[in-house]
Amino acid sequence: MRDVNFKALVLGLGNPILSDDGIGCHVAAALKERLQETEADVLEAGIAGLDFLDLMTGYDKVIIIDAIQTGEGAPGQIYRLDLEAFNGTRHAASPHDVNFATALELGRRLGMPLPSHIDIFAIEVADTSCFSEECTPEVSEVIPLCVEMIVQELRSSTLKT
Amino acid sequence: MKKITIDPITRLEGHGRIEIFLNDEGDVENAYLQIPELRGFEKFCEGRPVEEMPRITPRICGVCPGAHHMASTKATDAVYHVDPPPAARKLRELFYCAHMIHSHIAHFYALAAPDFVLGPMSDPAERNILGLVSKVGLEVGGEVIKHRAYAQDIQAVIGGKATHPVCGLPGGMSKPITEEERKDFEEKAKSEVEFGKFGLKLFDDLVLANKEYLELITGDIYTMNSYYMGMVDDNNKVNFYDGNLRVVDPAGKEVAKFKPADYLDHIAEHTEPWSYLKFPFLKKVGWKGMVDGNDSGVFRVNSLARLNVADGMATPLAQAEYEKMFETLGGKPVHATLAFHWARLIEILYAAERLLELCRDDEITSPEVRTIPTATPDEGVGVIEAPRGVLIHHYQTDDRGIIEKVNLIVATVMNNPAMNISVRRAARGLIKKGQVASEGLLNMVEMAFRAYDPCMACATHTLPGQMPLEVIIYNCKREVIERFSRL
Secondary structure, three states, rough: OOOOOOOOEEEEEEEEEEEHHHHHHHHHHHHHOOOOOOEEEEEOOOOOOHHHHHHHHHOOOEEEEEEEOOOOOOOOOOEEOHHHHHHHHHEEEEEEEEEEHHHHHHHOOOOOOOOOOEEEEEEEEEOOEEEEOOOOOOOOOOOOHHHHHHHHHHHHHOOOO | OOOOOOHHHHHHOOOOOEEEEEOOOOOOOEEEEEEOOOOOOHHHOOOEEEEHHHHHHHHHOOOHHHHHHHHHHHHHHHHHOOOOOOHHHHHHHHHHHHHHHHHHHHHHHHHHHHHHHHOOOOOOOEEEEHHHHHOOHHHHHHHHHHHHHHHHHHHHHHHOOOOOOOOOOEEEEEEOOOOOHHHHHHHHHHHHHHHHHHHHHHHHHHHHOOOOHHHHOOOOHHHHOOOOEEOOOOOOOEEEOOOEEEOOOOOOOOEEHHHHHHHHEEEEEEEOOOOOOOOEEEEOOOOOOOOOOOOOOOOEEHHHHHHHOOOEOOHHHHHHHHHHHHHHHOOOOOOEOOHHHHHHHHEEEEEEHHHHHOOOOOOOOOOOOOOOOOOOOOOOOOEEEEOOOOEEEEEEOOOOOOEEEEEEEEEHOOHHHHHHHHHHHHHHHHOOOOOOOOHHHHHHHHHHOOOOOOOOOOOOOOOOOOOOOOEEOOOOOEEEEEEEEEO
């Protein structure tokens, strides 16, 4: 049976009017249709840095969906990442806001009730510089697959053994 | 599972870049700042109803959605020739003060303060907000988060959404605030005023009390004698929401004051083959290349520019701090680029005081927040002081209000010529005889442009969660000799 006290948040990041950049938002929108309200809160946001802290506070698990450009993968490739993937960048400052890992570390040091599980679904993208409400075809194609992966992830993690 | 480590340097495009070219002697011949540009926004907007623009334009940028929303809303007022009722104007300004506080806090505490509190040459692993709270105390971090959250709460209640506001309509606002909300805002505003005072005290203790830092701020490598542009109210005081645009020359003398709708008479744009971004300049002074001084039309916007063009601040505590800054730095105008940070702190205090005033205004809970437009829409300009400086939205529509033409000039673009000059000057002052290799020195070059709080693009969220910056140094044969990335 499901643990009713377990609070999960799905956070689709990106700019929904900037081609593939908005893939996280598109997946989140599709998830809203697919999930029952009790399974997770689903949000779409174009945010960075310290704003993460406000949104994540109070959740047990957070799933982030975002665009990524590794420069190596094919557009549409889905990566499952954890925070360790960001260790190399944790302590660096960015031109306009702190990065994700720094924000989380700050929140932890301040004793904020942050999620113990953070999973990241990153989708390799091609175009993040042209204004359009549509993603490129290779990236759009994987939305249903990514939605299913996240549904499975949520259902397996909220089941009590 | 394959383990992946994210290396921003592998991003092929979309990051900012500083390129430094050395001459035969190993001194800096030239330096360029390049910022990626997003494409096709005008096309994207054409054919849409103009009242959609206040909801679309905040999406341009994850960093300053509130500024785009307000500039756009004001432009739609102008397109429909409608004046919002007083309560709507006040509510917009209240929202906007919260936006300024929210944005300025992040910039100062996360990006500017580490350079001063930990030192510009300190270990980059420590030179960040985590290092900052280790040094000045965890409770400071808590206050930063709390006061950002307060400002965000106010924006969310008025704006209707946590991140991308939807409250502005042609002729006013979508809904008034309740007395209960007003009371909550008032408590938060009081706390913001205290936090504003705290920021200036911290700056006093940690930066001004340190002779070395004061010398750094006033030193040649971070000085630029430019024109300044900013918005002022009827009394020539700083105003973020509304007023005329005023321009002062490098001696501080007013050379222009104009209605925002007349911006094309005063601002022109130069292009360079090596840059996606344009280079705005003062039309009446002219483009003389990437140089400062009286004869060059290069001007600056953002916090220090606003204080330089104004005769003062409209609130008492901020006014006292304004006087102190100009007295300390040798009178108006201040040309020290690093003083943008100081001015930003004064603006946090002003925004907080103004926020509190508006929360206590009798009219602020009035239900009269909308004038329904009746005129035929055609063309309009909306201007606001974004946290990063003057932001212009200009729309032309057909008689049904369908967009035919859009022109936006954003603050980071206005500062583009100045940022290039500042980066070049810092590079020349710091890199001598090819002795470039230290990360700390390059950080000091970056400090020259970080002071402008540039908003480099809108893909701030794309993993790993920020826009990387790359610094490349070439020798006299144009061969890459150093490459650093700010992750």
